[in-house]
Amino acid sequence: MSQAAAERYAGALFELASEKNAVEDVGQGLLAVRKALQADAGAAKTFFAPRVPATEKRRLADQKLLTGVHPLVAKLVRLLIDRRREGSLWSLILCFFELKETAEGILRLTIETARPLDDAARTALVAKLSSATGKKVLPEIVDNADLLGGMRITIGSTRIDGSLKRALESLGKRLKAAV
Amino acid sequence: MDINPAEITSVLKREIEGYDSKVEVESIGTLISIGDGVARISGLRDCQMSEMLDFGDGVFGIALNLESDTVGAVVLGDFTKAKEGQTVKGTGQIMSVPVGPAMLGRVVNAIGEPVDGKGAIKTEVSYPVEGRAPNVLERQPVHEPVQTGIVSIDAMIPIGRGQRELIIGDRQTGKTAICVDTILNQKGKDLICIYVAVGQKMSTTKSVQAVLEKHGAMDYTIIVNAPASESAALQWLAPFAGTAMGEYFRDRGQHALVIYDDLYKHAMAWREVSLLLRRPPGREAFPGDVFALHSRLLERSAKLAADAHEQNPGQYQAGSGSLTALPIVEIQQGDVTAYIPTNVISITDGQIYLETDLFNSGVRPAVNAGLSVSRVGGSAQIKAMKKVAGQLRLQMAQFRELAAFTQFASDLDAATLAQLTRGERLVEILKQPQYEPMPVEEQIFMIYAGTNRYLDDVPIAKVKKFQKEFLAFMRDRYPQCGQAILKSGKFEGDTVEMLKAALAEFKKTFTA
Numbered sequence: 001m002s003q004a005a006a007e008r009y010a011g012a013l014f015e016l017a018s019e020k021n022a023v024e025d026v027g028q029g030l031l032a033v034r035k036a037l038q039a040d041a042g043a044a045k046t047f048f049a050p051r052v053p054a055t056e057k058r059r060l061a062d063q064k065l066l067t068g069v070h071p072l073v074a075k076l077v078r079l080l081i082d083r084r085r086e087g088s089l090w091s092l093i094l095c096f097f098e099l100k101e102t103a104e105g106i107l108r109l110t111i112e113t114a115r116p117l118d119d120a121a122r123t124a125l126v127a128k129l130s131s132a133t134g135k136k137v138l139p140e141i142v143d144n145a146d147l148l149g150g151m152r153i154t155i156g157s158t159r160i161d162g163s164l165k166r167a168l169e170s171l172g173k174r175l176k177a178a179v
Numbered sequence: 180m181d182i183n184p185a186e187i188t189s190v191l192k193r194e195i196e197g198y199d200s201k202v203e204v205e206s207i208g209t210l211i212s213i214g215d216g217v218a219r220i221s222g223l224r225d226c227q228m229s230e231m232l233d234f235g236d237g238v239f240g241i242a243l244n245l246e247s248d249t250v251g252a253v254v255l256g257d258f259t260k261a262k263e264g265q266t267v268k269g270t271g272q273i274m275s276v277p278v279g280p281a282m283l284g285r286v287v288n289a290i291g292e293p294v295d296g297k298g299a300i301k302t303e304v305s306y307p308v309e310g311r312a313p314n315v316l317e318r319q320p321v322h323e324p325v326q327t328g329i330v331s332i333d334a335m336i337p338i339g340r341g342q343r344e345l346i347i348g349d350r351q352t353g354k355t356a357i358c359v360d361t362i363l364n365q366k367g368k369d370l371i372c373i374y375v376a377v378g379q380k381m382s383t384t385k386s387v388q389a390v391l392e393k394h395g396a397m398d399y400t401i402i403v404n405a406p407a408s409e410s411a412a413l414q415w416l417a418p419f420a421g422t423a424m425g426e427y428f429r430d431r432g433q434h435a436l437v438i439y440d441d442l443y444k445h446a447m448a449w450r451e452v453s454l455l456l457r458r459p460p461g462r463e464a465f466p467g468d469v470f471a472l473h474s475r476l477l478e479r480s481a482k483l484a485a486d487a488h489e490q491n492p493g494q495y496q497a498g499s500g501s502l503t504a505l506p507i508v509e510i511q512q513g514d515v516t517a518y519i520p521t522n523v524i525s526i527t528d529g530q531i532y533l534e535t536d537l538f539n540s541g542v543r544p545a546v547n548a549g550l551s552v553s554r555v556g557g558s559a560q561i562k563a564m565k566k567v568a569g570q571l572r573l574q575m576a577q578f579r580e581l582a583a584f585t586q587f588a589s590d591l592d593a594a595t596l597a598q599l600t601r602g603e604r605l606v607e608i609l610k611q612p613q614y615e616p617m618p619v620e621e622q623i624f625m626i627y628a629g630t631n632r633y634l635d636d637v638p639i640a641k642v643k644k645f646q647k648e649f650l651a652f653m654r655d656r657y658p659q660c661g662q663a664i665l666k667s668g669k670f671e672g673d674t675v676e677m678l679k680a681a682l683a684e685f686k687k688t689f690t691a
Contacts, residue, residue, distance in 0.1 A: 003248050154207065157222035159268075162202035170203075175190055 006088040010095035013076055018103070022070055027100055029073030030093045036065045037089075048087060057081045107135040109155040112144040114163065129153075206269035208250060210234075213261050216410040217455040220250045220267045229309050231275075233268040234261050239290070241274045241412070244456050251456045253412035255290055274309070276420045277302040278427035283371065286388060286402040289417040291424075294404060306423035308416060312478035317491060319484040321528075324559045325436060325503050328364030328616020329357060331546045331609040334568040334626055335575070336531055339559025340370075340434055340501040341482025345523050347508045347515060348533030352545050354507045356613050357531065358438045359387055361505065363394050364616035365436070370503075371428050372396070373437040375403040375421035378414050378444030390614065407444075411455075414448035422479050425502045429483065432498015437480070441507035442473060446519045463518050473506075474526045480504035515550075529553035542610060548575055563670030567623050570630040571605065578602025597635065604634040607642035620661035621650050623670055624678060633682050637689075649685050657681045 017026040037044045043064050046052050058081050066074040080086045101108070109129070117125065122141065129137045144152070149164030208222030218240060220232070232240040232252050238261065244251030254261070276291035279302040286295035293300050321339030338344045346354050362372045374391075376384040384404050391397045401424055405417035418439045425435040439445065446469050453466035461467045480502045488495040506527065508520050513535065515524065524530055529552045538545035560568065581598055585591055591599070608629045611617065617625075625646055628634055637645050653660060660681065663674045 157207055157224040159205045159207045160202050161205060166203060171194055174194065175187065 003091055005085065006091035007095050009076070009080075009085070009088070010092045010099060013072065013092075014096055014099040014103075016072055017070075020072070022072065023100055023103070025070045026072050027097065029069035030096060032069050033065050033073060033077060033089075034093055040064060050084075050087075054081050054084070057086065105135045106138055107133055107155065108138045108140070109153055110140045110142060112142045112147060112152040112154070112163075114143075114145060114147040114149045114151070116143050117141060206271070208232075208267045208269070210261060210263055210265045210267050211249065212263065213254065213258055215455050216254050216258060216412050217452070218252045218254055218258070218261070218267070220252060221248060223250045223267065223269050226250050226269050227271075227273065229273050229307075231270045231272050233270055234258070235265065235268075236260050239270075240267075241416075242269075243452075244458075253410075253415075253452055253456075255410070255412055255416065273307045274416075275305040275307045276423050277304070278306045278424045279304050282401045282424055283399060284397045284401075286384075286404055287420075289403065289405045289409070289413040289420050291420060304427065306426055308419040308423050309475075310423055310426055310479055312475065313481045313483060313487065317484055317487040317495070318481050319499065321482050321555045321559050323434075323482075323501070324556075324561060324564075324619075325361070325370065326364055326368075326619050327357070327361040328618070329360055329544055329546075330611055330617055330622045330625065331544060331548065332357070332531060333560075333619060333622055334564065334571050334609075335548050336529065336546070336551045336553040337556035337560045337564070337568075338503065338505075338553060339482070339556045340503050341480060342529070342553070342555055342559070343477045343480050343504040343506065343527040344553060344556070345506050345508060345527040345530040346533070347510060347520060347524070347530050348545070349510055349513060349535045352533035352535055352538045353543060353613075354509070354533055355383070355387065355440055357533075357544055358440065358505055358507065359390055360614065360616050361436070362391060362400055362438075363396050363614060365399060366394070366396060369434055370399070371425075371433060371435045372400040373403065373421045373425050373435060374400060375405075375418050375437065375439050377405050377417050377439065377441060378407045378448060379404075379440060381406045381408065394614065411448040411451035414445065415452050418442070418445055418476055422476060422502070422504075426479060429481070429500040429502040430494055431496045432483075432488075432500045434501045434503075436503045436505065439476075439504065439506040441509050442523055443508050443510075443519050446472070465518060469519070470522050470526075473523055477504055477506065477523075477526050528555045542606065543613075544611060546609075548572075549579060561619065561664075561668040563623050563664045563668060564619060566670050567626040567630065571626050574598070574601060574630055575605055578605065600635055601629070601632065603639055604637065604642055605629045607639055608634075608646065610643070618661070620664045621653070623664060624650065624653055624661075627670075627678060628682055633686065645689060648689060649682075652685050653681060656684075 013026065014023070017023045037047060043060060046060055047057055058078060061077050061081065066077060080089060111125065126137050126139055147163035147165050148168070150162045152163050153160045206223055206225050208220040211219045211221050226242050226245060228242060228245060230242045232242055234240055234254060238254060238256045238258060240252040240254040242250050242252045277300060281300050281302045285293055285297065285300060288294050321341045323340040325338045325340055327333055327338060332338065346357055348354050358374070362374065365372055374387060384402065384406060388397070388402055391400055403417050403421040403424070405414040421437050421439070425437040428435040446465060449469060449472055450465050454460060454464065458466050482501040483495060483499045485499045487499060488497045506523060508523050510517060510520050515521070532547045532550040533545045534547045537547060577598055578601070581595060582602065585595065585599065608625050628649070634642060634645065657677060660674060660677045664670055
């Protein structure tokens with residue numbers, strides 16, 4: 001199944017969960033299903049094998065995966081089995097948590113710095129980014145000596161580049177153009 | 180490249196003075212796959228259609244497929260250094276090429292970079308390769324001639340400034356030769372020429388360049404070269420780049436001519452790119468938009484209205500410029516009903532059909548006057564040419580018909596014989612060696628002489644001798660006759676009488 005289809009299933013599940021005020025429980029349910037599949041290699045093999053009939057997969061799910069999970073998660077897994085879309089379960093879970101984070105105002109980003117930041121600088125930077133974006137920032141901080149100086153922040157497919165490397169590169173381009 | 184240390188110092192001084200530690204916001208994506216010049220990139224959320232993408236190391240690409248989670252792009256240049264997982268940056272700029280008078284005399288590749296080893300080209304303006312075609316209000320009907328210097332074309336299939344005239348024929352029928360002659364004939368005139376070589380052998384393009392240089396035609400010509408060894412993406416892009424270079428002159432009230440050699444190879448390059456981008460194939464595996472590909476390219480050739488600059492002052496300057504297109508399409512075994520030839524025939528304003536049999540029988544240029552048409556060029560002929568060409572077209576049509584009917588006849592009446600005799604001499608007049616374009620007034624002299632029985636008693640083998648000596652005689656003894664035609668554009672009254680007198684005088688001295 002394509003990524004687009006996984007996004008649509010995740011979107012529908014998230015909307016239902018929001019209506020029933022059960023986003024947290026559904027999220028836990030999805031994680032429980034994932035954990036169960038990861039723990040039992042045989043079950044995972046049967047669950048994702050295209051040649052195994054749907055009835056057998058449903059029986060497996062009822063016995064090993066769906067005990068104690070939120071009813072919406074149980075219904076989703078059965079629907080995926082019926083529609084032969086169980087292969088997209090991993091992408092669907094990822095998309096669901098992305099939607100959940102967006103709804104909660106969480107923003108994941110990567111910060112690359114030329115030199116390691118101390119704790120105080122880290123806290124100040126995260127606080128500044130949170131106030132600038134109006135969201136709860138969850139940073140992944142990476143040391144990247146290639147930058148020479150300054151820092152580079154990547155949010156999704158947007159990059160804010162304040163590094164010395166970039167400044168030198170643009171100076172090089174201007175010099176080439178001028179000479 | 181020569182580097183002047185003083186210049187570097189002055190640039191650095193400016194940089195230091197104006198240094199401001201600004202951050203740069205970029206749109207980025209991750210390269211998922213790359214191969215055969217086509218890349219798929221995830222991310223690049225704000226990517227625009229035809230946006231230039233930076234793959235690093237001076238390699239750029241163009242975004243062509245915008246999908247929900249990926250962008251499909253063609254890579255222009257060496258993609259062997261690109262790595263899966265690397266970052267690709269969006270530049271925010273639509274693909275454009277440098278344009279301007281500095282490009283004249285240069286050989287450039289499909290992205291406007293010089294490939295002739297004559298150093299960098301300094302231009303200040305660049306034009307998008309996918310430019311907008313002038314709308315109906317910004318145009319006017321074609322009314323000025325493009326003199327090709329080829330008698331059969333200027334007389335019977337005239338081309339006007341702003342027209343799109345297809346040159347179609349089998350391999351080795353002289354398609355490129357007609358275009359090269361047309362370029363040579365623009366020496367000392369106001370028409371700038373752009374020759375776009377798509378999928379050609381490098382040696383062919385080099386020989387065209389050598390001919391143009393030898394005749395001093397590179398001064399007003401740009402060659403855009405995307406040879407067969409280049410990637411399909413560059414071959415696809417080259418005609419659009421050449422058109423953008425022509426549009427620069429068109430928009431500034433000047434006149435330009437762009438030659439696409441050839442559009443069949445261009446369609447093949449676009450088929451390759453489209454299939455690699457996984458677009459569904461249609462007839463002959465060409466993509467569904469192959470018609471739109473050529474029509475949007477050729478629609479940009481136009482004659483601008485006198486008030487176009489008032490309607491759109493941001494784009495046009497006064498002077499009603501023009502861009503003329505001479506696309507070439509190579510066909511197989513004379514089959515004009517193949518997919519790409521029929522497409523381009525229906526888009527263009529006429530076609531010049533070159534025939535292998537004519538070429539082999541020594542009629543060069545091998546123009547088949549019966550199958551060739553010019554839908555708008557007639558109104559672009561000067562009055563003088565229009566006057567004599569009417570007779571030529573009529574007599575040639577009668578000759579073709581008679582020649583077909585009398586192929587097996589043994590005894591013919593005098594009138595039929597006379598028509599055949601004249602027709603054979605007219606065919607001789609229309610034969611023309613390569614690289615020898617003829618001025619329009621001399622074309623008029625010869626057509627007048629041929630259609631008015633002055634050549635009937637000259638043996639066929641001596642017609643070319645007659646032509647050479649008569650034209651030399653006219654230049655020497657009656658220069659005012661040609662000047663009068665050029666000045667007034669008309670051929671009437673005293674000028675006709677003068678030519679008649681000159682012909683009578685010359686015939687007394689001419690010995691076959």
